[in-house]
Amino acid sequence: MAKKPSRTKKKVRSPKKTTASPAAGVKSKQPSTLAAGNPSAGTAPQETRQRYPVETKESRQARSAGEQSVPTHAPATKESTEPAGQQVRSGTAPRTPETAAESSAVKATQTQHTTPTSAATEPPQPAPVEASRPVAASKAAPQATPPATKPPAPQPVPMPAEAESVHIEEPVPDAVQHQEQHPQLFIVHISPEMAPVAKVGGLADVVFGLTGELAIRGNHVEIILPKYDNLRYDHIYEVHEVFQDLWVPWYDSAIHCTVYFGFVHGRKCFFIEPHSGDNFFNRGSVYGFPDDIMRFAFFSRAAMEFLWKSGKHPDIIHCHDWQTALVPVLLYEIYQQIGMSHPRACFTIHNYKHQGVTGMELLRAAGLHDPDRYFDYDRLRDNNNQHALNLLKGGIVYSNFITTVSPHYAMETKDQGQGFGLEPTLHTHQMKYGGVLNGIDYNVWNPEVDNLIPVRYGVNNIDAKYDNKRALRHRLMLADNEKPIVAFIGRLDPQKGLELVRHAIFQSLERGAQVVLLGSSPDQAINADFWNLKGMLNDSPDCHLEIGYDEELSHLIYAGADIMLVPSQFEPCGLTQLISLRYGTIPVVRAVGGLADTVFDKDHSNLPLHERNGYVFENYDHAGLESALIRAIDCYYQYPEHFRDLIRNAMRTDYSWNLPGQDYMNIYDYIRNT
Ligand code: ADP
Numbered sequence: 001m002a003k004k005p006s007r008t009k010k011k012v013r014s015p016k017k018t019t020a021s022p023a024a025g026v027k028s029k030q031p032s033t034l035a036a037g038n039p040s041a042g043t044a045p046q047e048t049r050q051r052y053p054v055e056t057k058e059s060r061q062a063r064s065a066g067e068q069s070v071p072t073h074a075p076a077t078k079e080s081t082e083p084a085g086q087q088v089r090s091g092t093a094p095r096t097p098e099t100a101a102e103s104s105a106v107k108a109t110q111t112q113h114t115t116p117t118s119a120a121t122e123p124p125q126p127a128p129v130e131a132s133r134p135v136a137a138s139k140a141a142p143q144a145t146p147p148a149t150k151p152p153a154p155q156p157v158p159m160p161a162e163a164e165s166v167h168i169e170e171p172v173p174d175a176v177q178h179q180e181q182h183p184q185l186f187i188v189h190i191s192p193e194m195a196p197v198a199k200v201g202g203l204a205d206v207v208f209g210l211t212g213e214l215a216i217r218g219n220h221v222e223i224i225l226p227k228y229d230n231l232r233y234d235h236i237y238e239v240h241e242v243f244q245d246l247w248v249p250w251y252d253s254a255i256h257c258t259v260y261f262g263f264v265h266g267r268k269c270f271f272i273e274p275h276s277g278d279n280f281f282n283r284g285s286v287y288g289f290p291d292d293i294m295r296f297a298f299f300s301r302a303a304m305e306f307l308w309k310s311g312k313h314p315d316i317i318h319c320h321d322w323q324t325a326l327v328p329v330l331l332y333e334i335y336q337q338i339g340m341s342h343p344r345a346c347f348t349i350h351n352y353k354h355q356g357v358t359g360m361e362l363l364r365a366a367g368l369h370d371p372d373r374y375f376d377y378d379r380l381r382d383n384n385n386q387h388a389l390n391l392l393k394g395g396i397v398y399s400n401f402i403t404t405v406s407p408h409y410a411m412e413t414k415d416q417g418q419g420f421g422l423e424p425t426l427h428t429h430q431m432k433y434g435g436v437l438n439g440i441d442y443n444v445w446n447p448e449v450d451n452l453i454p455v456r457y458g459v460n461n462i463d464a465k466y467d468n469k470r471a472l473r474h475r476l477m478l479a480d481n482e483k484p485i486v487a488f489i490g491r492l493d494p495q496k497g498l499e500l501v502r503h504a505i506f507q508s509l510e511r512g513a514q515v516v517l518l519g520s521s522p523d524q525a526i527n528a529d530f531w532n533l534k535g536m537l538n539d540s541p542d543c544h545l546e547i548g549y550d551e552e553l554s555h556l557i558y559a560g561a562d563i564m565l566v567p568s569q570f571e572p573c574g575l576t577q578l579i580s581l582r583y584g585t586i587p588v589v590r591a592v593g594g595l596a597d598t599v600f601d602k603d604h605s606n607l608p609l610h611e612r613n614g615y616v617f618e619n620y621d622h623a624g625l626e627s628a629l630i631r632a633i634d635c636y637y638q639y640p641e642h643f644r645d646l647i648r649n650a651m652r653t654d655y656s657w658n659l660p661g662q663d664y665m666n667i668y669d670y671i672r673n674t
Contacts, residue, residue, distance in 0.1 A: 009321055019066070019514075048119040049253045055367075058208045119218040161462045185219045185668055188314040188343075191301045192296055192323040193286065194225055195444075196551070197264050200286050201491060202438070202575045203320055203350045209441035211267050213661035222314075224303045226295075227260060229270035229282040236262040242270070243399075246309060248302040249367050257302055272302045288522050293391070296323035297366050304330045308340055316668045318346045322356030325395030326366060329380070332398050333368060344671040346557035346664075347399035349392065351572050352413050352420045353495065356391030357382050363389070384421040393425050402429065403436045403664075405573035406594030410435030418570055418593075436664065437597055438573040439657035445579045452555035457584075459651040462644065465559060465584055472560030475553075478514055479541035485514045486629070487561035487585070489554050489576050492530055492547075497567035497590065502533065504565050505543065507626060511633045514542040516557055520549050549634050558583040562643075563632050567617075577614070578655045584647040587614040588628045598655065602646055603631065613650040 189211055193204035207223065208478050216223045233239070243259035260271045271557035274280050280295045289295065300319075304327060307314070319327040328345035374380045379397055396402050404410050410433065412418035414426040417638055443449065447465070448458045454471045457464035473480050486508040490496045499518070508515050521527050527547060534545040546553065552583075558564075564580035566589040573594030577587040581598070584635065589595040597613040600607050615628035636643050 006463075011349045020427070021421050035123070041210070080195065146502065147639065168427060169180075174660050185316060185665075186312075186314040187214055187219050187221045187316045187318060187668065188307065188312065189221070189223045190300070190317065190319045190324045190327050191223065191225060192321070194223060194264065194267075194269070196228075196235050198225060198228055198286060199551075202405075202573065205440065205575055206348075206350065206438050207320065208265075208267070208444075209439055209657045210661065210664065212265075212441060213439070213442070213657035214664065217661060219663060221268065222312075223264075223267055223269045224306065225271050226281045226299050227273035228286060230284055230286075230387075231271070235264055236269070237273075238263055243306065243310060246272070246306055248274070248298070248299065248305045251296060251365050255298070255302075257306075259306055270306065272299065272306060274298065274302065277475060293356050293362065294365060295323075296356070297326050297362055297391070300324050300326040301330060301366050303327065304335055307343075309333055310336070313342045314341060315343065315672055316346055317343045318348065318664075319395070320348050321350050322354055322392045322395070325356060325391040327375075327395075328398035328400075329368070329394045330366065344398045345401075346667060346671065347402045349395070349402060349404045349413075349572075351495075352392070352404075352418065352422060353570075355382075355393070355420060355422070357388045358391065359387060359388060362391075363433050365560075382421070383424060390422075392567060393422060396422065396429055396433075400432065400674075401667050402433045403667065404433075405436065405438045406597045407435035407437065408596045409570075409572045409593040412570070412593060434667075436490075436660050436667075437655075438575065438578070438583060439655055439660045440575060440578045442582070443657045445582055447559055447583050450555055450559065453559040454556075457559075458649055462584055462647050462651070465647075468556065468559035469562070470560075472516070472556050474512075476516060476544040476546070478516070478544055481514075481542075483512055483514045483542065484633060485516055485560065486561040486565060486588075486633070487516045487518075487557050488565045489518045489557055490566075491525050492519040492523075494526075495569055495571075497620065498526070499619070500567035500590075500622070501565065503622050504567065504625055504629055505533070505537070505545075507629055508633065509537075509540065509542055511630060512637070513563070513633050515544070516561060517545040518548075518554055518557055520547055522535045558585055561585045562636060563588055563629075564593055566590070567620075568592060569620060574598070581613055581650040581653055581655060583653045586632060586643070586646050586650060588632050589614060589616055590620065590624070591616045591618050598653075601628075602635065602642070609645075610649055611653075613653055624672060 060407040074272055102526055127403045131215070163259070185338065189207055191207045192198070193207060194211075195204040198204060204315070211221050211223055239260055239262035241258060242261040243257075246257040246259055247254040248257050255274050255276045257272055257274045260273065262271065278291070278295075278298075280298055283289055294590060300323075307317075308311075317327060317331060319325065325347065328347055331340065331343060331345055360371055363369070363374055368374050374394075377383070380389045380391070380394040382388040382393065404413060409418070414423060414430060414433065417423065419426055447453060447468075450456060453468050455464045455467035457468075463649055469485060470480065472478070478485075486504065490499050492498060496519075505515050505517070517530075519530070521530075530545060530547050536545060537543045539543065558579050561580075562585060563586045564576060564587045566574055566577050566587055568574065569592070570588070570591055571593040576588075577589055577595055577599055580587050587595075587599050589599045596616075599616055600612045601616040602614065604616070605612045615632045617624040617628040635646070
């Protein structure tokens with residue numbers, strides 16, 4: 001690679017402060033700061049964050065009529081006529097203080113809800129479909145009418161009238177409040193990725209962030225991962241062997257595995273290492289092999305066998321994406337039958353594009369010995385390819401609850417053709433389907449505490465952001481001038497809108513901006529395209545394309561750039577715009593999936609000015625992109641005070657795991673009690 005000539009540096013001028021901003025003087029509903037080290041701090045504006053589950057007029061009526069909530073022990077096969085499960089409730093403060101009497105009453109009643117299931121001895125039954133929408137909001141849950149076969153729902157104990165008048169509630173720490181609302185749960189996440197030890201994309205961040213939040217809330221959380229040879233061992237502490245001889249059934253034999261335990265930033269992790277000629281996880285990378293489906297089917301079977309053999313009976317088994325979609329199938333079809341009747345399965349789909357479509361051989365390998373049963377459109381048979389099995393579909397059919405990573409994507413996948421063929425399956429199972437917006441871990445992605453950036457800053461000293469801008473330019477040998485930096489960070493996958501990324505690079509340069517891109521692709525043709533582009537632009541003092549994966553550089557880009565481009569074709573949630581918001585880097589996004597749920601256009605949103613945090617466009621074409629990108633660049637130059645207000649709005653928005661953590665607790669409670 002030819003080196004750029006070194007350039008004389010000029011002083012960087014940040015957009016000037018002003019008092020004449022349209023947003024000036026408007027007080028945000030957001031807390032102005034989020035306490036470092038406390039990902040639970042802060043609340044989101046109710047208008048901007050909608051949450052699952054919702055209670056609608058219909059569900060209230062249904063409840064009062066004594067109808068049953070949705071039971072999901074077994075695959076549902078009937079079409080439901082109920083409204084979609086992905087609708088969301090408006091955000092509620094998740095940790096409402098309650099009196100000691102209320103807490104203990106709730107606690108006492110909840111301890112009865114240990115919900116053993118009869119499903120172990122029953123064949124799968126179609127789920128009743130006349131059920132009302134699940135209701136599990138933090139304060140609403142105890143009042144919901146549970147199924148007739150379940151213990152009565154806890155009711156708050158009324159305080160004596162005189163006590164009400166004199167009682168002064170002590171402030172209760174967040175975690176304690178939560179424990180009082182929810183008994184501690186034993187939750188096991190089974191995942192192919194977790195940041196930072198095995199990260200390919202957003203899934204890794206989600207598992208890291210969500211498990212941390214669930215543990216903060218007082219639950220016992222464990223994570224099961226494959227023991228890849230390329231794990232980041234520098235982030236795993238106290239690694240030791242905990243299960244030397246785990247024999248995992250595979251085809252007509254069994255594979256010998258060893259299980260290790262270690263802490264990853266406080267998280268309790270188990271790593272499964274198979275010893276066989278297949279060499280499943282010693283490949284130098286997580287994905288990209290012809291037998292990927294078999295590798296992760298084996299991992300799913302091994303994780304379940306480990307739970308069974310080690311006598312673990314979690315309340316919740318939470319699995320992720322096609323790689324672990326077989327877990328609910330195995331739980332129901334094998335492990336419940338031999339006695340593991342307690343756990344409920346929650347399944348999160350991070351991207352419908354990848355479904356694990358495979359041949360019948362998988363059934364024999366995984367020990368699912370009745371092919372006619374599984375090769376059925378009500379179970380695992382692929383909706384498009386009549387000769388194939390679809391693991392993601394199996395996960396949907398067999399889980400007690402399925403989430404995807406934003407409410408908008410939940411709607412798009414079920415009703416707007418974004419389900420990659422699984423739309424009919426989602427309709428059938430809509431009563432146990434919803435969107436929960438991802439959060440980001442504010443211990444990792446927070447410019448106030450980030451050790452990977454040269455100068456830390458917060459909403460009250462955004463000028464320090466420009467020191468990071470200087471550092472970014474210095475590192476990438478960009479000219480030190482007054483231009484805004486437009487950045488892109490992401491997998492170079494067609495999903496990310498690569499054609500528009502390319503167009504945006506030229507548009508930005510033409511409109512007087514600098515460009516920084518960090519990305520890579522497993523597809524060598526795509527990489528080669530971007531290497532060509534890099535060669536073409538290499539002499540520009542205003543452009544740097546970094547083809548590769550570099551976590552540390554990504555932090556500096558989030559902190560140093562002014563504008564972040566996310567022009568995706570589809571985007572289940574998107575973490576880049578959430579991280580960008582936290583770092584005051586203004587997102588320019590296409591209004592799809594989670595981008596539509598989290599970025600609100602400065603000029604066209606219906607939200608109050610102080611809640612607008614970026615630029616949004618609709619159409620996937622050059623004109624669409626330009627309509628947002630050019631406004632962002634113009635605003636930077638012509639209305640710097642407005643741009644600074646946008647930065648503040650962005651940084652104030654709460655996209656921590658606080659609210660999603662509460663949503664998942666509600667879902668866990670709901671599926672445990674039905
Ligand atoms: P996806 O899961 O589709 O890849 P997300 O936006 O949900 O996309 O998450 C992407 C995550 O991966 C973010 O944390 C982003 O910063 C990170 N990332 C993507 N590409 C790179 C790269 N080349 N170098 C460093 N981090 C990257």
